Structures are given as structure tokens and as C-alpha cells.
Amino acid sequence: MANPVVVGVDGSPSSLHAVEVAAREAGLRGVGLRLVHAFGWPSMHVPPGGPPWNPAAAGVRELVDGTLIEAEQRARRAAPQVETTREVTVGEPLxxxxxxxxSAALVVVGSRGLGAFGSLLLGSTAVHLAAHGRCPVLVVRGRPDPNGPVLLAVDGSPAGEKAVEFGFAEASMRGVDLVALHVWNTWSERAYEGPGDPLNVVVDIERLREEEQRLLDDTLSPWQERHPGVTVQRRLVRSRVRPALIEASREAQLVVAGARGRGGFTGLLLGSVSQALLHHAHCPVAVVRGGKRER
Known part of the structure; x- marks a missing residue:
């Protein structure tokens, strides 16, 4: 049986929206949807009458059942053909x-929630899950353009190859263009412009631009051959990386990034670019880890 799409459910509006997104993702993949609700202290807001670590306590089971019933209804409306299952467990939600x-094809979470899911992007929860999850993690946030492309952050690193694969697959399943954006600069996050800039005197900017274009082309070509039906817009931009990607996400329905790219410190599981997108992107963000070397 194919691995399901898993979504964290806590009854908050954000998590219920995540259920709808997760249901559509499961429908695109032709797999099941797994609704996961976790009891953890002090993560669960429950009515008086029983401790939150006891799902059988007075009022708690009714609260959970109501939450999951609504989540199932949302899922069925979003993707009626998807088989949906529930999992209620005791443990810290993260x-x-x-x-x-x-054992999931994808984990989907909302950007706000209750308890331990609450303030997801204001704390370390989403960052930790994106860094340590064993499959791609999709954080539902922002106001995506439903007609927009999939935006792929390309850095040319070996660690980012899985993100490229995921980005092509998402664009193919959704039937939209893939905007492959490679942002480059020289030695820092400052954008250098104009012939009077000292670096333009000592650095062959055009040569660097050609090398970055070659890196972008070499990264995309193998995957474009595997997905000939995907229209790819290759964009090479000389700018600061994080602001450029965040701005580009305004016109996208999804942004895909690797967990850690070029220049990442050894042992660092989630890079600054991925973290910036999780906090500030204008559409949902999928963070894809690169494989065994990142684990």
C-alpha cells in the first residue's frame, strides 16, 4: 500500500485548512489521507472533568470525535475520492x-493552532519538524495564488536535488508551470549593483553569471527530461536570496525548497533560507530534505 499523506489536526481553523490542502495532495498522489490528533500535556485544551492525558476522560472523547468528524467532512468536500483514516494517540504532537x-508520503501542518501546534511559525515547531521529518513537510500559510505556478528554489547543491524532484512532481500533478528561481550574489547577502561597486572591479561578474546560469541549467535538465509535460520558467536573479524568494512567493501557489543548501554549516539540518520561507512566504511552503547525508 502506498504511503499516505499525514496531516496534524487539533481543531483550529488553521489545521482544518491544512486538512483540505492535505486531502487535495492525497488526491493528486492517489493515496490515502491520515488524520492525526495527539494528546500531550499541556498541549490539549479540554473541558473540566478529566486530565488531558486520558482520552477516555469526561468530555475529552466527545471533543476529539467532534474535531475529527469536522476534519473528515472537510477532507471529503475537498477530495471525495480519497480514503480517510484517523489516528488518536497520546504523545507530544511534534x-x-x-x-x-x-511512513508518510508527505506531512502537512497548519501555520497556527492550539496547544503545541499553536503559534507554529512563531516558535520552533515547524522548523524542527521540517528539519527532522523523514519525508517532505508542507506548512500551509499565506494566501496562495490558485492559478499561480509552483516556485522552486534552486541552489544547485546535492542536498537540494530531492527538492528539485519534488518541485517537478508537484508542478506535473497540479498541471501548472514550474518557476525555477536561482538567486545568486557575490560574497554576502548585499546586492551589488553598478560599475562603481568595488567588487565589480576585481570580480568578473559576467563570468560568474555564466557559471550560475550553467549551474541552473545543469540542475534542471535531467528532471525536465523526466517531466516533458512540465513547462519550466528558468529565472536567474542577482540579489539577496531570502528577500527575492519571499517576494517571488507572492505569485505562487506553492514554494518548494531544500532543507539545507550551498554554504550550509555541516550538521545544520535546516538552512536560513528555508527558515525564512517558513516564517515569511506568501504561500504554502514545502521543505524537502536531501536524504541520508542530511540525517
């Missing part, structure tokens, strides 16, 4: 989702 990611 760890539960991390374990679920070991």
Missing part, C-alpha cells in the same frame, strides 16, 4: 508527527 513522517 514527536508524534515526526514518527508519522517515517
Amino acid at each position: 514527536m508524534v508527527l515526526e514518527i508519522e513522517s517515517r
Whole structure:
């Protein structure tokens, strides 16, 4: 049986929106949807009458059932053909989702929630899950353009190859263009412009531009051959990386990035670009880890 799409559910509006997105993702893949609700102390807001670590306590089971029933209804409306299952478990939600990611095709979470899912992007929860999850993690945030392309952040690193693969697959399944954006600069996050800039005197900018274009082309070519039906817009931009990607996400329905790219410190599981997108992108963000070398 194919691995399902897993979504974290806590009853918050954000998590219910994530359920709808996850259902559509499951429908695109032709796999099942798994609704996961975790009890953890002090993550669960429950009515008086029973401790939150006891799902059978007075009022708690009814609360959970109501939450999951609404989530199932949302999922069926979004993707009626998708088979949906439930999982209610005791444990800290972050760890539960991390374990679920070991047998999932994709884990989807909302950007705001209740308890441990709450303030997801204001704390370390989304960052931790994106860094340690065993499958791609999709954080539902922003106001995506439903007619926009999939935006792929290309850095040319070996660690980013899985993100390129994921980006092509998403564009193919959604039937939209793939905008492959490679942002380059010289030695820092400052954008150098004009012939009077000192670096333009000592650095052959045109040669660097040609090398970056070659890197972009070499990264995309193998995957474009595997997905001939995907229209790819190759964009090479000389700018600061994080602001350029965040701005480009305004016109996208999804942005895809690797967990860690070129220049990342050894052992660092999530790079600054991925973290910036998780906090500030204008559309949902999928973070894709590169494989065994990042684990």
C-alpha cells in the first residue's frame, strides 16, 4: 500500500485548512489521507472533568470525535475520492508527527493552532519538524495564488536535488508551470549593483553569471527530461536570496525548497533560507530534505 499523506489536526481553523490542502495532495498522489490528533500535556485544551492525558476522560472523547468528524467532512468536500483514516494517540504532537513522517508520503501542518501546534511559525515547531521529518513537510500559510505556478528554489547543491524532484512532481500533478528561481550574489547577502561597486572591479561578474546560469541549467535538465509535460520558467536573479524568494512567493501557489543548501554549516539540518520561507512566504511552503547525508 502506498504511503499516505499525514496531516496534524487539533481543531483550529488553521489545521482544518491544512486538512483540505492535505486531502487535495492525497488526491493528486492517489493515496490515502491520515488524520492525526495527539494528546500531550499541556498541549490539549479540554473541558473540566478529566486530565488531558486520558482520552477516555469526561468530555475529552466527545471533543476529539467532534474535531475529527469536522476534519473528515472537510477532507471529503475537498477530495471525495480519497480514503480517510484517523489516528488518536497520546504523545507530544511534534514527536508524534515526526514518527508519522517515517511512513508518510508527505506531512502537512497548519501555520497556527492550539496547544503545541499553536503559534507554529512563531516558535520552533515547524522548523524542527521540517528539519527532522523523514519525508517532505508542507506548512500551509499565506494566501496562495490558485492559478499561480509552483516556485522552486534552486541552489544547485546535492542536498537540494530531492527538492528539485519534488518541485517537478508537484508542478506535473497540479498541471501548472514550474518557476525555477536561482538567486545568486557575490560574497554576502548585499546586492551589488553598478560599475562603481568595488567588487565589480576585481570580480568578473559576467563570468560568474555564466557559471550560475550553467549551474541552473545543469540542475534542471535531467528532471525536465523526466517531466516533458512540465513547462519550466528558468529565472536567474542577482540579489539577496531570502528577500527575492519571499517576494517571488507572492505569485505562487506553492514554494518548494531544500532543507539545507550551498554554504550550509555541516550538521545544520535546516538552512536560513528555508527558515525564512517558513516564517515569511506568501504561500504554502514545502521543505524537502536531501536524504541520508542530511540525517
